[in-house]
Structure formats: C-alpha cells, structure tokens
Amino acid sequence: MRKLILLATMALAAAVLPSALASAAQAPAPAAPATTAAAPTAAQLLAKTNSCKQISNGKYKTDEDVSAKTVAVCDANGAVFWKADMDIDCDGQRSTQCNENTDCCYQDDTAFHQSDGKPLNAAKLPYIVVPSSSSIWKYSSSQLKGGGSCAVIYNGKVEYAVIGDTGPTQIIGEASYATAKDLGINPDPSNGGTDSGVTYICFKNSTVSPIENHANAVSKGQSLATTFVNNN
Numbered sequence: 001m002r003k004l005i006l007l008a009t010m011a012l013a014a015a016v017l018p019s020a021l022a023s024a025a026q027a028p029a030p031a032a033p034a035t036t037a038a039a040p041t042a043a044q045l046l047a048k049t050n051s052c053k054q055i056s057n058g059k060y061k062t063d064e065d066v067s068a069k070t071v072a073v074c075d076a077n078g079a080v081f082w083k084a085d086m087d088i089d090c091d092g093q094r095s096t097q098c099n100e101n102t103d104c105c106y107q108d109d110t111a112f113h114q115s116d117g118k119p120l121n122a123a124k125l126p127y128i129v130v131p132s133s134s135s136i137w138k139y140s141s142s143q144l145k146g147g148g149s150c151a152v153i154y155n156g157k158v159e160y161a162v163i164g165d166t167g168p169t170q171i172i173g174e175a176s177y178a179t180a181k182d183l184g185i186n187p188d189p190s191n192g193g194t195d196s197g198v199t200y201i202c203f204k205n206s207t208v209s210p211i212e213n214h215a216n217a218v219s220k221g222q223s224l225a226t227t228f229v230n231n232n
Contacts, residue, residue: 002228003165004198011091013137015213022106024168024197031114033105034104035099039158039225039226040158040222040226040229041158041165042153042156042157042158043156044229045074045151045153045158045161045199045201045228045229046153046199046227048076048228048229048232049074049081049083049199049201050098052072052074052164053071053074053075053076054074055073055074055075055080055137055142056072056073056137057135057136058136059071059108059136060072060073060082060084060131060136060170060171060172060173061170061171061172062084062085062087062172062173062182062195062196063085063087064171064175067118069170070160071083071084071172071173072220073137073142075142075174076201076228076232077228077231077232078203078224078227078228078231078232079201079202079203079204079228079232080142080144080201080202080204081199081200081202082172082173082199082200083198083199083200084172084173084196084198084200085173085193085194085195085196085197086089086154086173086174086175086179086183086185086193086194086198086200087173087174087175087179087193088103088174088175088176088177088180088187088188088189088192088193089122089127089129089164089165089167089174089175089177089189090102090103090106090122090123090176090177090189091106091107091108091109091110091119091122091124091165092107092108092109092110092119092120092121092122092164092165092220093108093118093119093120093121093123094108095121095122095123095124095179096099097122097123098121098122098123098177098189098214101116102188102189103190103192104190105189106189109211110122110127110164111146111164111165111166111212112146112147112163112165113210113211114210114211114212115209115210115211120164120165120176120211120212121170121178121212122164122176122177122178123176123177124178124179125161125162125164125176125178125212125214126152126160126161126162126175126176126178126179126182126214126217127162127163127164127165127175127176127178127179128150128152128161128163128164128174128175128176128200128202129163129165129166129167129174129176130144130163130165130166130167130169130180130202131166131168131169131170131171131174132166132167132168132169133169134170135171136169136170139163140195141178142202142204143204144163144202144204145163145207146162146163146164146208146211147162147163147164147198147207147208147209147211148162148163148202148203148207148208149162149202149203149206149207149208149217149220149224150162150200150201150202150203150221151200151201151203151220151221151224151225151228152175152179152183152198152199152200152201153198153199153200153201154184154185154194154197154199155183155197157178157181157182157183157184158225159183160217160218160220160222160225161176161179161217161221162208162211162217162219162226164176164211173198173200175198177189180192180193183198192220201225201228203221203224203225206220206224208220208221
C-alpha cells in the first residue's frame with residue numbers, strides 16, 4: 001500500500017513539475033531598485049557661481065580688523081551666494097570645544113534654536129552665520145531664514161549646513177566649529193578658520209526641520225543643490 005501511495009505521489013509530481021517550471025520561466029524578472037541621482041560635485045556648484053548679480057547694497061568685510069570691503073552677496077535662480085573666508089563660530093551650547101576658555105568671544109546663545117528650545121551646538125551641528133540685517137543686505141528679503149539650507153564649498157568638498165546664527169552687520173564669512181571640521185579647515189575658535197576660498201550657497205524658501213538634524217540638512221541640501229545646478 002505504501003509503495004502504491006509513493007508511486008502515485010511521484011507520478012503527480014512529474015506531471016506538475018514541467019508546468020511549474022514553465023510558469024517560472026515566463027514570470028517577469030523583479031524590477032531593479034531605483035537609483036538615486038548623485039548630488040552635485042563641488043566643481044558643478046562652483047561653475048554656477050562664476051558671475052555675480054549683486055544684490056547687496058555695497059560689500060562686506062571679511063574680518064573686523066580689515067578695512068577693505070570685498071565680498072558681495074549675489075543673486076541666482078533659487079539661491080543667493082557669496083565667496084569669502086571662514087571664521088569659526090563657537091557660540092551656543094557649551095562643549096569641550098566651545099566655551100569661555102576656548103573662545104575669547106564665546107556667547108552661550110545662537111540666533112536660532114533647536115526644536116527643544118536650546119541654543120544650537122556649534123561643535124556638533126554644521127551651520128553658517130549670516131550678517132544681521134542692515135542697509136547692506138537683509139537676508140530675509142532674499143527669502144532666507146533660520147534653519148534654511150545651504151551648501152558650503154571649500155577645497156573640492158561640499159558640506160550641507162543650516163543657517164544657524166547671525167553676526168555683525170558689516171562682516172560676512174563665518175560658520176560653526178562642526179562645519180569647519182567637516183571641510184578640513186582648522187576649527188579652533190582661537191586660531192582656526194581660513195582667509196579665503198569658501199563659497200556659501202543658500203537656497204531660498206528652504207527650511208530644515210528640525211534644525212538640529214544634520215541628516216535632514218544633507219538630504220534636503222543635496223536635492224536643492226541639484227535643482228540649483230539644473231536651473232542656473
């Protein structure tokens with residue numbers, strides 16, 4: 001009896017198998033996963049900043065102790081940009097890197113705050129500083145605001161940051177400890193920074209939420225940078 005059942009089972013399998021194999025052969029192959037377009041390179045972004053449609057009423061100094069005003073704010077489709085130096089902003093939450101002992105000009109607050117109400121953490125969060133509004137330029141008039149998305153370019157590298165603080169009305173070119181560190185610039189607030197070669201591109205009508213989430217800043221920044229390159 002067992003032999004009869006076994007033979008019957010084998011016969012049934014032999015009849016079904018060719019049909020199953022045929023169906024499998026006709027089934028479409030699974031779709032390949034969608035690929036994400038690569039973010040623009042530093043060179044691609046810089047190529048769109050070769051000419052300047054100046055929107056600032058005059059120019060900015062790069063440091064307090066220099067007299068020459070050399071930096072203009074330039075308009076573009078979907079963004080504004082400027083080319084300057086980078087001074088180190090260590091304001092905000094106290095940390096090993098940023099405090100009264102490491103920075104002679106340390107302040108325990110930033111113009112814009114985290115989602116929990118605390119100041120930003122300059123040692124951890126890549127952010128840039130825009131000049132406070134003045135007769136030279138009002139960042140809000142260019143559709144920029146706290147938490148706005150920016151691309152910072154230096155020495156072939158791109159860092160995506162947020163607008164995190166405001167600075168003097170006559171000076172431009174400043175970013176957080178974390179921004180400088182990620183770009184390979186000496187981030188020490190007492191002797192760090194770089195005198196030139198930094199391009200700041202800030203995207204109009206953009207917001208990174210929450211402001212302290214750097215992963216969100218990178219994702220949004222890359223998307224906006226792609227649009228910037230395509231539309232300029």
